[in-house]
Each structure stands twice: as structure tokens, then as C-alpha cells.
Amino acid sequence: MKRIADSTVRRLSLYLRFLEDFEQRGLETISSDELAQRGGTTSAQVRKDLSFFGSFGKRGLGYSVPELSRRIREIIGLGREWRVIIVGAGKIGAALAQYQGFAQRGFHIVAVYDSSPEKIGRSWNSQTIRDIRQLEHDTAREKPDIAVLTVPSEAAQAMLDRIVKAGIKAVLNFAPVQLQAPPDVTVKSVNMAMELEGLSFALTNRD
Amino acid sequence: MKRIADSTVRRLSLYLRFLEDFEQRGLETISSDELAQRGGTTSAQVRKDLSFFGSFGKRGLGYSVPELSRRIREIIGLGREWRVIIVGAGKIGAALAQYQGFAQRGFHIVAVYDSSPEKIGRSWNSQTIRDIRQLEHDTAREKPDIAVLTVPSEAAQAMLDRIVKAGIKAVLNFAPVQLQAPPDVTVKSVNMAMELEGLSFALTNRD
DNA sequence: GCTAACTTGTGAACGAATTCACAAGCCCCC
DNA sequence: GGGGGCTTGTGAATTCGTTCACAAGTTAGC
CATH class of the missing domain: 3.40.50.720 (NAD(P)-binding Rossmann-like Domain)
Structure with a gap:
């Protein structure tokens, strides 16, 4: 696998926090732009970060909050204790x-x-x-x-x-x-x- | 002044710690390479970091520990409370x-x-x-x-x-x-x- | 089913930070 | 005082990370 920058992992961690927040509030989907605004970055950055690991979104719609949440947890390795x-x-x-x-x-x-x-x-x-x-x-x-x-x-x-x-x-x-x-x-x-x-x-x- | 990267400032902070250590042990001079090895970086990196603020070393000899120490403190702004x-x-x-x-x-x-x-x-x-x-x-x-x-x-x-x-x-x-x-x-x-x-x-x- | 409005995914362009490489300067010793 | 051995300071080259820009895909409305 291509080497992943430290800064990318830190941002994933950050996105996950927002996603969990959204999840609790029952929101279904989120766009890279919304994620970017909260994280103080750009939508291109968000998409690029995610693209290292796969394509999790739907064009025209955005990302499913629960799915992206789950995927990031998996990437970071939070699936286990x-x-x-x-x-x-x-x-x-x-x-x-x-x-x-x-x-x-x-x-x-x-x-x-x-x-x-x-x-x-x-x-x-x-x-x-x-x-x-x-x-x-x-x-x-x-x-x-x-x-x-x-x-x-x-x-x-x-x-x-x-x-x-x-x-x-x-x-x-x-x-x-x-x-x-x-x-x-x-x-x-x-x-x-x-x-x-x-x-x-x-x-x-x-x- | 040219914008200084965050990583540069962090490394200066690190170098300063080593310099204070050397100072206490009474060492007079230090080379960019010694500083680099302790900091887990390269001598070129050390010299580049310092070069943003001036030239504090002597070719062939290295840096005066007390002087460089003082200079970095000044740069970081540790001269005051x-x-x-x-x-x-x-x-x-x-x-x-x-x-x-x-x-x-x-x-x-x-x-x-x-x-x-x-x-x-x-x-x-x-x-x-x-x-x-x-x-x-x-x-x-x-x-x-x-x-x-x-x-x-x-x-x-x-x-x-x-x-x-x-x-x-x-x-x-x-x-x-x-x-x-x-x-x-x-x-x-x-x-x-x-x-x-x-x-x-x-x-x-x-x- | 066609159009308009969105949003993703990603090569390409760009910019920033690091590393290379070497001329210039200094010290010591013979 | 001249040569050899070091070490700095710094442009140039390179690597790495971010931003741009747009084709491709999706949805909703009519």
C-alpha cells in the first residue's frame, strides 16, 4: 500500500469525530464540503484523503454518514479493543x-x-x-x-x-x-x- | 519576513533543548550533524532551519553552544516572561x-x-x-x-x-x-x- | 426520459518542505 | 604559509502534500 501521510491520518481522525456527531443527530448523508468546513480544510482535501482508501461516496449525493463512519473506524483500526x-x-x-x-x-x-x-x-x-x-x-x-x-x-x-x-x-x-x-x-x-x-x-x- | 514553517519552529525548540543540555555539560561548540543526530533529522535540515534567521556558525568549526542557544531563545521569544x-x-x-x-x-x-x-x-x-x-x-x-x-x-x-x-x-x-x-x-x-x-x-x- | 443542479473521484498543476551537492571559509599541523 | 580535513551556508533538485479543475455519475423535477 502507498505510504499514507501522518497529516492524512490526523484528518481522518478529525472527520470521524464529526461523523459521530452527525450520526447521533440522525443525519443520513454528508458532503465533502460540509466535512471540510468543520475541519478547517477544503473539500478537495477531504476527498483526496478518503480516496487513498477507496471510494465511499455517491456522486451528486455525498457520503452515507453511518457507512463512512464505519469505514474510517476500520481504516484507523478502531474496530477492535x-x-x-x-x-x-x-x-x-x-x-x-x-x-x-x-x-x-x-x-x-x-x-x-x-x-x-x-x-x-x-x-x-x-x-x-x-x-x-x-x-x-x-x-x-x-x-x-x-x-x-x-x-x-x-x-x-x-x-x-x-x-x-x-x-x-x-x-x-x-x-x-x-x-x-x-x-x-x-x-x-x-x-x-x-x-x-x-x-x-x-x-x-x-x- | 518570509513565512516560517511550523515544523521549523518545532525543530528549533528541539535544538534548544539539546543546546541547553550541552551548555550544562560545559561543551563549547557543536556541529549541525551532532544536533541532527539527536533530533532525528539531517544536518542539512538543521542548517536550513537556522539559515532562515541568520548565520550563526563558523565554517569548519560548528556553532558556539552558548551563542546559538541565546540566538534560538531570542528567535522563539523566550527572552521575556x-x-x-x-x-x-x-x-x-x-x-x-x-x-x-x-x-x-x-x-x-x-x-x-x-x-x-x-x-x-x-x-x-x-x-x-x-x-x-x-x-x-x-x-x-x-x-x-x-x-x-x-x-x-x-x-x-x-x-x-x-x-x-x-x-x-x-x-x-x-x-x-x-x-x-x-x-x-x-x-x-x-x-x-x-x-x-x-x-x-x-x-x-x-x- | 430529459434537463438542471449537485457532488464525487482523480489526474495534473502547483506550492511547500526536505535533501543534495558543492563553493567558501576556518583551523591545525607541519 | 600552504595543504588537508572539517563544517557551514545556500542555490538547485527532488520529494511530498495540497489545490485545481473537470469528467463522470447521481438525484429530482417536470
């Missing part, structure tokens, strides 16, 4: 663990780890915080799909190495550092500091 | 409010707002949570530069409109929705759901 572990039970980990949006989309938190003796054993939103030393052992048995990494920057690379070695192929990193991983492991980073600096730049370099 | 307000005192807001990385980079949280009577008045990491109804009044007086938006999705657009009307020109949004703002207002979004779906896509569409 994903098993997620959270590594690092700090403030961000806490916020994530109880964030409802995850479960809704099929991302189920199956374990939470930390290294601090005060935290290990404490209960946390229906999860007991486990000792990080169990990571490899648990992973071999429970086969999580995705690791969310919320440890301090200094520890992030070493922990990623352990996660990779344990066989997990997808990581969402919250530490504000650049991580190195083998090519068969996908790492996405959420870097608030970087976003803030983007704002700083925008405020500083106005015309 | 930015006044930040947090709108929405939920779990994510809490995690952000106590995140030390912000203050280190000159982003100072000057106020936290919420609409819930149980939260208003409570103290929170050296800030008292204020009534959201004060937003316009406070903003006129305290002139914050940046608003961090951590309210539920349903409330996000309406709150953004208020923030914009109050005269704030930069917003960091954590609600997983697409927001509309006038062109003179910069909005950056951190969307964890979207990143997770990116991972789902990557796991699903392996070769």
Missing part, C-alpha cells in the same frame, strides 16, 4: 487514567506502573499501581498493544528501551525529550513545552 | 499547573479559572481558583499573553470566543475538538485522542 498500559503514575498519568475519551474509543487501560514504593499498591481508578519491575513479566503474559510513557525526562529513554525490548510496538510519550526507537516501533510524542514555544514564537514574530 | 492563565481546573489543568517545565522556560501561570462552585476559592499550587465570570474583568487588568484551555469539549468553543474577545492572542487547547478563531489569534491543540488513533492506525496498517 486496544490494550494500553500507563508507565509512570504521576499527575499526567493520573489525568490520563481517568480520561473517559480513551475507553470510548476502545483504548482500555490494563495496567499502571510506577517505581516509587509509596505509589505501588495504591489503587487508582479501578487499577492497582504495579511495580515497574513487573513490566517485562506482565507484558509477556498480558500482551498490551500500546504503552503511554509519563515518566520524568531523565528516565524516558531507558524506560522506552525496556518497553521496546518487552515487545510493545506503539508508544505515546509525554516526556519533553526526543526518543530513539527502532523503525518497527511507532512513537508519538505529546510535547506541551514545544506547543507553548510555538505560541511564544507566534506572539513574538507578528507582522 | 509570558503570562499564562489556565481556564478549567480539572485533572489536566491540575497536571499543567504544577508542571515545573513551564516556569523554567518563562511561562508563568498568573491565574486559574473554573465555573464549578466547589472548586472556586480553593487553593491550588499557590493559585486560588477564580470564578470564570471574572475572566473578562481580570484580563483587562492583568493582560495575560496566553490562555491554556482545559475545559470539556462542549464548552471549548464558547470559552475560546470569550478568551478571544477579552483580547488574548494565543491559546493552547486540550479539548479534542476543532476550534475556530480569527486569523490574528494563534491556537495550538494538544489532542491525545488523535495521537492514540495515529498509533492505532500504525499498528493496523503494518506492512
Whole structure:
């Protein structure tokens, strides 16, 4: 299959959100233009994005909301449940663990780890915080799909190495550092500091 | 000035982090290639990024770590303190409010707002949570530069409109929705759901 | 069944961002 | 002080992503 741009996948994700909204309101069809307006893009972009995966619309009419919805979910891989572990039970980990949006989309938190003796054993939103030393052992048995990494920057690379070695192929990193991983492991980073600096730049370099 | 790509600014932010690291370790000079390797890019990319703003290096030698560091800080606009307000005192807001990385980079949280009577008045990491109804009044007086938006999705657009009307020109949004703002207002979004779906896509569409 | 009004799907044109490739400059050592 | 070994800065080439533009298909109304 032709390589799909990251930006395309992000937009699909966005379209899906609108489609679910439309679905709930009982709307039957939607045009690429309506989708584009809500997503802040163009109708050509929407059609191009979808065309990488097939042709889902009807000329003259638009797209069937339930069908397109289903198709995008399928493309993104939301048809199944994903098993997620959270590594690092700090403030961000806490916020994530109880964030409802995850479960809704099929991302189920199956374990939470930390290294601090005060935290290990404490209960946390229906999860007991486990000792990080169990990571490899648990992973071999429970086969999580995705690791969310919320440890301090200094520890992030070493922990990623352990996660990779344990066989997990997808990581969402919250530490504000650049991580190195083998090519068969996908790492996405959420870097608030970087976003803030983007704002700083925008405020500083106005015309 | 020529328009600078978003990706360029993000990389500058990244380089700066490495430079600060080098600075602390007392290193004097660094080459574009070393910077590139840590940042997961190429030396040509590094040099091109910098060349938009001037020529800071010495041929044959590389870049002076302290000087380049200073220059990038200047470019990004980190020479001054930015006044930040947090709108929405939920779990994510809490995690952000106590995140030390912000203050280190000159982003100072000057106020936290919420609409819930149980939260208003409570103290929170050296800030008292204020009534959201004060937003316009406070903003006129305290002139914050940046608003961090951590309210539920349903409330996000309406709150953004208020923030914009109050005269704030930069917003960091954590609600997983697409927001509309006038062109003179910069909005950056951190969307964890979207990143997770990116991972789902990557796991699903392996070769 | 024909026409008018729409909307999709997609090659082609365009534009933006990255990579290439090399001249120009600097340092060190002999 | 001249040569060899580096490294920058930058036009040119290339790759990648977006937008244009239009043929082809669909629906509705008459």
C-alpha cells in the first residue's frame, strides 16, 4: 500500500469525530464540503484523503454518514479493543487514567506502573499501581498493544528501551525529550513545552 | 519576513533543548550533524532551519553552544516572561499547573479559572481558583499573553470566543475538538485522542 | 426520459518542505 | 604559509502534500 501521510491520518481522525456527531443527530448523508468546513480544510482535501482508501461516496449525493463512519473506524483500526498500559503514575498519568475519551474509543487501560514504593499498591481508578519491575513479566503474559510513557525526562529513554525490548510496538510519550526507537516501533510524542514555544514564537514574530 | 514553517519552529525548540543540555555539560561548540543526530533529522535540515534567521556558525568549526542557544531563545521569544492563565481546573489543568517545565522556560501561570462552585476559592499550587465570570474583568487588568484551555469539549468553543474577545492572542487547547478563531489569534491543540488513533492506525496498517 | 443542479473521484498543476551537492571559509599541523 | 580535513551556508533538485479543475455519475423535477 502507498505510504499514507501522518497529516492524512490526523484528518481522518478529525472527520470521524464529526461523523459521530452527525450520526447521533440522525443525519443520513454528508458532503465533502460540509466535512471540510468543520475541519478547517477544503473539500478537495477531504476527498483526496478518503480516496487513498477507496471510494465511499455517491456522486451528486455525498457520503452515507453511518457507512463512512464505519469505514474510517476500520481504516484507523478502531474496530477492535486496544490494550494500553500507563508507565509512570504521576499527575499526567493520573489525568490520563481517568480520561473517559480513551475507553470510548476502545483504548482500555490494563495496567499502571510506577517505581516509587509509596505509589505501588495504591489503587487508582479501578487499577492497582504495579511495580515497574513487573513490566517485562506482565507484558509477556498480558500482551498490551500500546504503552503511554509519563515518566520524568531523565528516565524516558531507558524506560522506552525496556518497553521496546518487552515487545510493545506503539508508544505515546509525554516526556519533553526526543526518543530513539527502532523503525518497527511507532512513537508519538505529546510535547506541551514545544506547543507553548510555538505560541511564544507566534506572539513574538507578528507582522 | 518570509513565512516560517511550523515544523521549523518545532525543530528549533528541539535544538534548544539539546543546546541547553550541552551548555550544562560545559561543551563549547557543536556541529549541525551532532544536533541532527539527536533530533532525528539531517544536518542539512538543521542548517536550513537556522539559515532562515541568520548565520550563526563558523565554517569548519560548528556553532558556539552558548551563542546559538541565546540566538534560538531570542528567535522563539523566550527572552521575556509570558503570562499564562489556565481556564478549567480539572485533572489536566491540575497536571499543567504544577508542571515545573513551564516556569523554567518563562511561562508563568498568573491565574486559574473554573465555573464549578466547589472548586472556586480553593487553593491550588499557590493559585486560588477564580470564578470564570471574572475572566473578562481580570484580563483587562492583568493582560495575560496566553490562555491554556482545559475545559470539556462542549464548552471549548464558547470559552475560546470569550478568551478571544477579552483580547488574548494565543491559546493552547486540550479539548479534542476543532476550534475556530480569527486569523490574528494563534491556537495550538494538544489532542491525545488523535495521537492514540495515529498509533492505532500504525499498528493496523503494518506492512 | 430529459434537463438542471449537485457532488464525487482523480489526474495534473502547483506550492511547500526536505535533501543534495558543492563553493567558501576556518583551523591545525607541519 | 600552504595543504588537508572539517563544517557551514545556500542555490538547485527532488520529494511530498495540497489545490485545481473537470469528467463522470447521481438525484429530482417536470
